[in-house]
Amino acid sequence: MLSKANIKSIRSSKNTVFAVFVIIGAITLYEQFVTPHINYFHATQEYALVMGDIAKKTNTIRVVTELKKKKLEELQDKFKHIHAKLFNPVEAEEFFSDIQAIAEQANCIVYSLNFSPINIATEKTVKSKVTKNISEICVTLTVAGSYTDIVNLINSLQNRPKQVWTDSIAIEAIGNSDVLKCELNIRIYVIYDKWRRRND
Secondary structure, three states, X not given: OOOHHHHHHHHHHHHHHHHHHHHHHHHHHHHHHHHHHHHHHHHHHHHHHHHHHHHHHHHHHHHHHHHHHHHXXXXXXXHHHHHOOOEOHHHHHHHHHOHHHHHHHOOOEEEEEEEOHHHXXXXXXXXXXXXXXXXXXXXXXXXXXXXXXXXXXXXXXXXXXXXXXXXXXXXXXXXXXXXXXXXXXXXXXXXXXXXXXXXX
């Protein structure tokens, strides 16, 4: 017959084995059911952080893109406005051919029309004066006429669709008459490449 001590020892061993199985079962259940959910929860949190960061970056990129697009549209509008005031090569040639007729319409007599030395250089040199595609042409126009006639001539040059800049005006009397001699330094800008591509 087993002693009480042996019976207690057997029961204690059974309890220990049972406890071990319960712990192993609990660990197994935890690993199979709880751990995946915790990992999923952590992954979801990380995903939410990453997506939040991406959303912020996307929003920043969108704002920057909209600002750049607006700036580009403003520059395009400015370019169109400026481009409308520039001569193409044919228009520039016609303008200088018509100078005498413009002066005569204002009752002025043309004495001379002298191009600046830079304008008779090679086309490459002329174009480099401003940019690769735009050149500046400067001329000195000397006319004679009354004060009113000279003012009308200047207004006629200034009120053209294409911009004519007046850099300087020098007026002097001719003898004792009401006729004045006027020396105008005028300037225009000629655009090349776009005009060439349209006409090639």
